Amino acid sequence: MAKILVIDDEKAIRKTLHEILTFEGYKVDEAIDGEDGWKHFSENNYDVVLCDIKMPKLDGMEFLTRAMELNQDTPIIMISGHGNIESAVEAVKKGAFDFISKPPDLNRLLITIRNATDKNVLSKETKTLKKRVAKVQEMIGQSEEMNKIKATIDKVAETDARVLITGENGVGKELVARWIHAKSNRANKPLVEVNCAAIPQELIESELFGHEKGSFTSAVKQHIGKFEQANGGTLFLDEVGDMSLSSQAKVLRALQEGKIQRVGGEKEISVDVRVIAATNKDLLKEVEEKNFRLDLYHRLGVILIHTPP
Numbered sequence: 001m002a003k004i005l006v007i008d009d010e011k012a013i014r015k016t017l018h019e020i021l022t023f024e025g026y027k028v029d030e031a032i033d034g035e036d037g038w039k040h041f042s043e044n045n046y047d048v049v050l051c052d053i054k055m056p057k058l059d060g061m062e063f064l065t066r067a068m069e070l071n072q073d074t075p076i077i078m079i080s081g082h083g084n085i086e087s088a089v090e091a092v093k094k095g096a097f098d099f100i101s102k103p104p105d106l107n108r109l110l111i112t113i114r115n116a117t118d119k120n121v122l123s124k125e126t127k128t129l130k131k132r133v134a135k136v137q138e139m140i141g142q143s144e145e146m147n148k149i150k151a152t153i154d155k156v157a158e159t160d161a162r163v164l165i166t167g168e169n170g171v172g173k174e175l176v177a178r179w180i181h182a183k184s185n186r187a188n189k190p191l192v193e194v195n196c197a198a199i200p201q202e203l204i205e206s207e208l209f210g211h212e213k214g215s216f217t218s219a220v221k222q223h224i225g226k227f228e229q230a231n232g233g234t235l236f237l238d239e240v241g242d243m244s245l246s247s248q249a250k251v252l253r254a255l256q257e258g259k260i261q262r263v264g265g266e267k268e269i270s271v272d273v274r275v276i277a278a279t280n281k282d283l284l285k286e287v288e289e290k291n292f293r294l295d296l297y298h299r300l301g302v303i304l305i306h307t308p309p
Contacts, residue, residue: 002047002117003027007037007063008079009055013102017050024110034058041067043213043221046074048097048116053080053087061094068095073123075116079104139175145308149176156303157183162255164240164300165278167307173278174238176307180276181234189233192226197239204247206263209254215264227260227271234274240300241281241292252296275300 004026006017014030021028029044031037035057041049049067053060064076075097080087088099097116100109139150156163157180165173174193181191199207206216210225226235237243243251254260255275259268277300286292 001025001027002113003029003045004113005029005031005037005040005044005046005049007031007034007040007050007055007060008052009033010052013052020106020110021113026113034060034063037063038066041074042070045221047120048113049074049076050113051076051078053078053091061090064091064094064096073120075120077112077116137175137178139172139179149305149307152303152305153179153183156180158185160274162274162300162302163276163305164283164297164303165276165305165307166283167278167280168309169280171307171309173280173307174236176305177234177236177238177276177278181236184234184274186233186274190230191234191236192230193236193238194226195238197242201244201247204243205250208247209250209260209262210265211263212265215262219264223262225260225262227254227273228269230273231271232273234276237275237277237300239279240277241279241283241286245291245293248293248296252293252299255296255299 004021006014006021006028007030008014008017009032011032014032018028018030029040029046031040034055037049037051038058040046041063051060051063060078060080064078067074067076072095076095078087078091078096078099079102080099081102091099097119098112100112139146153176163177163180165176167173177193178191181187194207196204206219206223206225208225208227210223210228211219213219213222237251250260254271258272259270261268283292283297283301287294287297
């Protein structure tokens with residue numbers, strides 16, 4: 001269900017658009033002026049925005065400028081009772097998807113919204129495909145070690161078995177993970193990558209599992225974590241040996257139960273994710289030093305692939 005934000009200072013217009021769009025199957029939020037609209041837009045994710053031009057506090061053109069700086073991917077349709085060619089041209093130049101005069105023609109409005117949502121979906125799919133094509137590079141080398149890695153990838157790719165890739169920094173562990181995903185039955189679903197060493201420990205749980213709005217000071221909007229983003233696909237946990245013990249416990253639970261819980265949330269969310277992990281550390285040594293959980297090691301290391309220099 002596409003989510004639409006309607007920004008208009010005229011209550012009658014908001015009510016009419018809300019009724020029409022709800023009847024057509026859209027989920028609709030209303031904002032009474034530009035400032036209220038900006039608050040909604042900056043705190044939530046919308047598929048399409050309908051925005052009036054002449055409004056108090058913050059007019060539509062200023063809202064459009066701010067919105068384009070924050071998120072250029074969300075289509076914004078400008079509507080105005082003072083429509084003219086100059087306004088339409090200016091709106092489109094600033095990044096508006098389209099310009100519609102009041103009172104809006106119902107058929108044209110619905111077609112424009114449908115085109116905007118289609119564009120949004122295609123834009124997201126194109127980005128995903130470009131990332132996938134750009135990231136899967138050829139694995140070069142005919143040594144015994146390389147051939148063994150390629151053969152292992154071919155054997156395990158079509159299964160859902162978890163894989164732990166070990167090796168020094170820079171040997172290509174990430175490339176091995178990408179090839180496992182590319183040859184798997186999940187190849188048409190996202191490969192989501194997380195560098196556990198690059199994320200501060202206090203933020204790693206929010207990054208992996210997401211958080212609800214208001215769950216901590218800077219949580220101004222709901223955030224979907226990497227587990228949910230990878231649903232149906234593959235989650236690659238790079239440098240997993242750098243994860244804190246508390247985060248390890250939550251990852252273990254997610255692997256065991258196939259469910260996660262956002263930070264600050266109470267609802268359990270089911271996820272279907274294949275996890276591939278990589279590390280440059282000796283995890284068994286880390287287990288002995290009580291820096292890594294043995295049960296998580298066994299969960300992650302169903303298949304072990306060592307990548308030599």
